[in-house]
Amino acid sequence: MEIASAPITEVGKCAAVSAKRRLGYIIHYKRNVEDLQNKVDKDLVPLVADIRRKVDLAERRGETIHQVVKGWLHKVEDVRNKQAELNRGAGEITSCFKGCFCARYLLGKKAKNEINTIIELLNEGRGFTAVSDPAPLPPRPLEHFNAFESRRSTKKQVIQSLKTDDTYLVGIYGMGGVGKTTLVKEMRKEVEETKLFDKVVMVVVSQNPDLKRIQGEIAEQLGMKIEEEGLTTRALRLYARLMQEKTILVILDDLWSEVDVAAIGIPHGGCKVVITTRSSDICSRMEAQPSIQVQVLSEADSWELFRQNAGDVVDSDALHLVSKEVANECKGLPLAIVTIAKALRGKDREMWIYAAQQLKKSSFDGMSAVNASIKFSYDNLQSKESKLCFLLCCLFPEDYSVSMDELLGYVIGEELFEDAETLGEARNKLHAAVDKLLSASLLLEGKDDGDVMTTLPFRLQLRKARTTQL
Known part of the structure; x- marks a missing residue:
């Protein structure tokens, strides 16, 4: 009999615990809802605000937000919606007569479960060491080839x-x-x-x-x-x-x-x-x-490629003649055309006139149209970081594909970005500098995603690295 009664006793204990817990949901439903509210207001809201600030800053920088962070924010939003719904439900129960035991039980139980969910979310959110990665450089299509x-x-x-x-x-x-x-x-x-x-x-x-x-x-x-x-x-x-x-x-x-x-x-x-x-x-x-x-482009094709990269402004009365002059100095070479057109896009008439003069002078000095366009594009980079990054790339062999991580190591080792206080800031500055060089056709996409390639004439780069003063 004693052996038979042992399981019954254990079952009875479990039933008692379960009944007590259920009764607690009914009696303390209001306290559970208030505890949930306090957990949200005092712990969850400040953490969410901190993470959202980091996400907003990262998005303004063009960075890629971690999927786990996005998922966490969605779960937080879901919890807050459930908490608001439970508050409304508790408000509708104003007396022991207005609100059946079943409604109180459900409110108390759901509130308790949501508190446990919030504790898990707090632990997860406090564990985020970063919310984003620098955005990968977008692949650039082969421009206007066909x-x-x-x-x-x-x-x-x-x-x-x-x-x-x-x-x-x-x-x-x-x-x-x-x-x-x-x-x-x-x-x-x-x-x-x-x-x-x-x-x-x-x-x-x-x-x-x-x-x-x-x-x-x-x-x-x-x-x-x-x-x-x-x-x-x-x-x-x-x-x-x-x-x-x-x-x-x-x-x-x-x-x-x-x-x-x-x-x-x-x-x-x-x-x-x-x-x-x-x-x-x-x-x-x-x-x-x-x-x-492979022949140089005809005059008509050269002008069309130039317009595509410099913009329709070249058709204006103020720029048409001088832009034609600049395009002709590119000698039908697509690389020269694209490089110089991108460098002049959005510039005023005085800069166009200066470009025409410099290209003619370089031609008289025996410099090829490609090298002259590269020199002009480099000289007119507005960002000091981009110039420093270009000079760093000069040290690599021609057609060398280098990863952003490898470049970052050199940037940090040579202290090129002196005002960058953290590794993340240095990485962001490097991505911005490289993007400007890619946009100016001074670097090209590398063989792997995120790599860049030094495709410009190596001797010109090396000479520039030795002689250019920032």
Whole structure:
């Protein structure tokens, strides 16, 4: 009997506790609602106000608010709505006769549960060490490439060549700043969309070819890593991997000298290669068939591209003649046109006249249109931080893709932003400076999201870094 009575006793105790708790909800419903009100007013409201201030400040800076913070604010709003509803419900019960036991029970229980929810929200909110991250730099589309018939026809010529069975290596050549890289990026986009090749990889070669780096970047895009150090062994490993693809296109951008594609590990069969270079001789020495020249833009296309970047104000009576003069000094080179047009957008007539004079002077001094436009754009940067950031990027090799975290390390190490008191402030200043350089076409988007690329002539950058006085 004693053994049998033990479970019954425990059940009785549990029932008593449960009944007591339920009775407490009925008797103390009003106190529970008041406790809830106090918890909201004294603890939750001040914390919400503090976090909202941080969120508002971050949004004004263009930063990205953490999803967990957004979710927390939504939960807080939901709790406050429920609290207001419970207050109204308690107000409707003015006596023991006006309000049944069931209504009091529900009010008391819900109020108690919401207090527990608020305690959880307070713990979560007090644990936020930050509410946002710097906004990622938005990807910039390839600007106006397909707006001009000359560019569409050149791209079509390259793609048609790649469709020919006996074509192995296509050479694309033209002046610096004429748009060769933009051309192959657009071409890559189209052949990937049309599935002309199973795989497309693209690597920047630049002035001093580093075959190990080129091999490593091709391998990385193919999802492999080459551990060996010897060039020949690495080439054999890459060759074997490339041969696994039925059709593959390898784009070698910005060649300044002849490159032995076989030494890299690029096979002749089942693989096609596109190179870009400033020299038709390099195309000849590498036996490119065909070699396709990218011409400068016509006067009409140059003016249209200039208008798109400088704005319709160039058609006004005050600026039309001088803006035509500036556009002509860009010599039909898209990079020069875009850079100088963006630098002059929104400027007064005196600045336009000054720009025309400086471009002519640079031409007389033997400076190319591209370099002259870059120099003018840099000289007219309004932000000291942007100039410092540009000079820092001068120290990286041409076509070097650098992450924002890497740049931030150099910025802090060199104390470039002296008035930045915190790491977050330095990061925000860097993002703002880089965004201005991207907008001015003094930097370009890097190969990975958030990276930037130093694509301007390295010697010009280095000379500027040595001689420019801020």
